[in-house]
Amino acid sequence: MFSCFLALALAQEMPVAPPESTWKPKVTLSGRIGGYYAYREGALEESRGNLNSASGGLADTDFFSGRISVRLEAQVQPTIRGVIELSNKPYGAGSNHPFGQDAVEAFVEQGYAEVRSFLTPKLTFRAGIQDVKLNLRPHADSFFLDVAHAESFYSGAVFGATSSFVRTTADRDLSEAAGVKFLYDAEEFLTLHAFAGAVREAGAPSKDEGLFYAYGNLWIPETVSCFLLLALVSGPAHESQVFTLGLGANGYVKPWLEAFGESYYQFGSLDADTGKQAWGVQLGARAWMLSWFFEVAFAYRSGDEDALDGTDGSFQSYESSDQFLVVESADVGMDWDTNVRSLCFTVGVQSADLGGAFGNVTVRLDAALFHFNEELRSSTGSVLLGGSDDAIGNEIDLSVLWAYDEALTFQLRGGALFGSDVLEKLTASGDRSALALVMGGSLRF
Numbered sequence: 001m002f003s004c005f006l007a008l009a010l011a012q013e014m015p016v017a018p019p020e021s022t023w024k025p026k027v028t029l030s031g032r033i034g035g036y037y038a039y040r041e042g043a044l045e046e047s048r049g050n051l052n053s054a055s056g057g058l059a060d061t062d063f064f065s066g067r068i069s070v071r072l073e074a075q076v077q078p079t080i081r082g083v084i085e086l087s088n089k090p091y092g093a094g095s096n097h098p099f100g101q102d103a104v105e106a107f108v109e110q111g112y113a114e115v116r117s118f119l120t121p122k123l124t125f126r127a128g129i130q131d132v133k134l135n136l137r138p139h140a141d142s143f144f145l146d147v148a149h150a151e152s153f154y155s156g157a158v159f160g161a162t163s164s165f166v167r168t169t170a171d172r173d174l175s176e177a178a179g180v181k182f183l184y185d186a187e188e189f190l191t192l193h194a195f196a197g198a199v200r201e202a203g204a205p206s207k208d209e210g211l212f213y214a215y216g217n218l219w220i221p222e223t224v225s226c227f228l229l230l231a232l233v234s235g236p237a238h239e240s241q242v243f244t245l246g247l248g249a250n251g252y253v254k255p256w257l258e259a260f261g262e263s264y265y266q267f268g269s270l271d272a273d274t275g276k277q278a279w280g281v282q283l284g285a286r287a288w289m290l291s292w293f294f295e296v297a298f299a300y301r302s303g304d305e306d307a308l309d310g311t312d313g314s315f316q317s318y319e320s321s322d323q324f325l326v327v328e329s330a331d332v333g334m335d336w337d338t339n340v341r342s343l344c345f346t347v348g349v350q351s352a353d354l355g356g357a358f359g360n361v362t363v364r365l366d367a368a369l370f371h372f373n374e375e376l377r378s379s380t381g382s383v384l385l386g387g388s389d390d391a392i393g394n395e396i397d398l399s400v401l402w403a404y405d406e407a408l409t410f411q412l413r414g415g416a417l418f419g420s421d422v423l424e425k426l427t428a429s430g431d432r433s434a435l436a437l438v439m440g441g442s443l444r445f
Contacts, residue, residue, distance in 0.1 A: 025074065026074075027072065029071070029073075030073070031070040031071055032442060033442070034067045034441070034442035035064065035066035035068075035440050035441065036064070036066050036438050036441075037062070037063075038064075038331065038332045039061075039062040039435075039437040040326075040332050040434070040435070040436040041431075042061060043427050043433075044332075046427050047170070047423055047426035050427075051168075051170050051426055052169050052171065053379050063098035064100060065097070065098045065099055066099065066440060067090055069085060069086065069088075072084045079115060079117045080115050081114050082112070082114070085108070087107065089106070089107060091172050092173055092174055093173055094171055094172050108176070109129070109131075110131060112126050112129060113126070113128055122185045122186065123184050124182070124183040125180070125182055126180065126183070127181075128178065129177070129178045130177060130179075131147070131148050132148075132181075133145060134215060134227070134229065136248045136262050136282075137260055142320045142321075143262055143280065143282050144262075144317045144318065144319060145318050145319075146320035148174065148176060151171045151175065152200060152209060153199070153233045153316050153317070154209065154233075154240065155169060155171040155173070156314070157236075157237075158307075159270075163308050163310050164271045165274070165312050165314065165377070165381065166270065166314035167307075167314070167376075167377045168336060168339045168340070168372070168377075172335050175199050177195075178198055179196050179211070181194070181197075182195075189219050192215070192216050193214070193216075194215075195212065196211075197210070197211055197212075199211050199233075209234065209235055209236065210234040211231070211232075212231065212233075212234075214229070216228045223251060223252060224250070224251035226247070226249040227247065228246070228247050229245070230243070231243070235270075237272075238272050239271055239272040240269065240271055242266055242276050243266065244265070244266050245265045245266075249262075257285065260285070260286075261284070262282050263282075264279065266278040266316065274311065274312055275311040276311070276312055277311055277313055278314055279315060280302065280317065282297065282298070282299045283297065283298050284296055284297030284298065284344075285297075286346075292348070293346075293347075293348050293350070294347050296345055297343075297346075298343050299344070300341045301317070301339065301373075302374075303315075303338060303339025303340075303372065303373040303374035304374060305375075307377060307381040308381070315339075316338065317337060321337065323366060324415060325413055325414070325415030325437075326416070327393070327395055327417060329436070331438070333415070333436060336370075339372050340372065340373065340392065341372075342369065342370045343368060344367070344368040346364060346366050346367075347364065349363055349364075350362045361400065361401070362401045364398075364401075365398055366397040367394070367395070367396045368394070368395050369394050370392035370394070370395065372392060372422070384425060384426070390421040392422055393419050393420030393423065394417070395416065395417045395418075397413065397414065397415040397416075398413070400413075407444045407445065408442075408443050408444075410439075411438070411440060412438075412439045414436070414437045415435070416435050418432065420433065
């Protein structure tokens with residue numbers, strides 16, 4: 001009997017081995033294969049070349065292009081992961097990189113390590129090449145910050161001996177941001193971001209294009225979302241330091257009516273001799289009625305009034321607006337993003353699930369009036385086109401999006417710009433209109 005009690009006591013005192021962890025590292029491979037055929041009239045390339053002080057093509061241009069990307073995500077610990085994403089460049093430094101070339105230029109779109117619950121359960125730390133993008137609305141393009149789909153912040157900047165300015169150009173490029181980001185979930189519906197890094201390395205530290213920002217976002221699901229932003233972009237010239245203060249809100253006035261607005265004020269210095277004061281604003285509303293949707297929006301990006309007054313007034317950004325094929329698209333259009341104002345109207349209809357091979361189909365019609373705010377200038381500061389009375393033109397776009405299923409989509413887009421004073425000025429034949437067409441598809445896996 002005694003031996004039984006002794007054995008039972010010893011068994012109770014023996015340490016119990018903790019259960020083995022069932023968690024195992026996980027690797028996920030995903031990506032996208034996207035391609036399209038694009039056509040644009042030669043007036044667009046001719047205008048682009050003449051505006052950028054480069055040779056412009058006179059012939060109509062068409063090509064096959066697209067975006068192919070592969071993403072590898074390794075979850076090495078429950079709170080630690082690494083991401084590598086490789087992609088081709090459909091365009092860069094103002095030139096197309098179509099399919100069918102002898103060599104396809106690829107780049108590391110993302111490559112970072114991320115640690116969640118870093119030092120505190122609410123903090124996430126990320127370091128490396130990463131997407132830096134801020135959107136007011138999840139389904140809309142970025143008005144101010146989307147580095148991966150934008151050219152240099154200082155694109156169009158002309159640095160002079162006594163005064164400098166930023167002019168309107170038709171530059172097209174893709175960028176990447178490398179740095180560190182902290183994301184802090186302060187409360188259930190309050191998130192704080194801080195980022196510090198470089199967008200373009202230029203050799204000497206004083207010439208790097210650096211990006212630093214602090215951002216706060218407060219939201220109540222399905223009701224309202226608002227943000228506050230303070231950003232600094234340092235640039236290629238001595239004392240290039242442009243600060244941007246931004247705020248915005250997006251909310252549902254009614255279950256069927258969404259209102260949105262964002263505003264930005266820029267200050268600081270373009271270089272040692274030139275100050276900075278610029279504005280950008282976007283206001284609009286979207287309504288739904290059964291399967292139909294309607295939207296109206298006004299956007300304003302200030303321009304520089306006087307190239308020699310010692311203060312630059314052009315609004316600068318890493319925008320990714322792509323709603324209009326001719327004026328805004330970087331893939332096939334002019335990608336004008338400073339010294340521009342627009343009034344846009346949209347009407348569209350989205351089918352219910354048609355089933356079978358049809359999936360979901362969305363058809364939308366977009367129309368806009370585009371104008372410059374200030375004079376259009378050459379790289380020497382001379383006036384190419386007058387002031388706000390001169391029109392970029394009126395554009396009408398028709399788009400059809402067919403979602404065959406969740407992974408496979410097809411698109412057909414056409415855009416027509418007409419009544420354009422700027423095309424008339426920048427083309428030898430005095431064209432006042434131009435067409436662009438894109439059709440293609442995308443498969444996600």
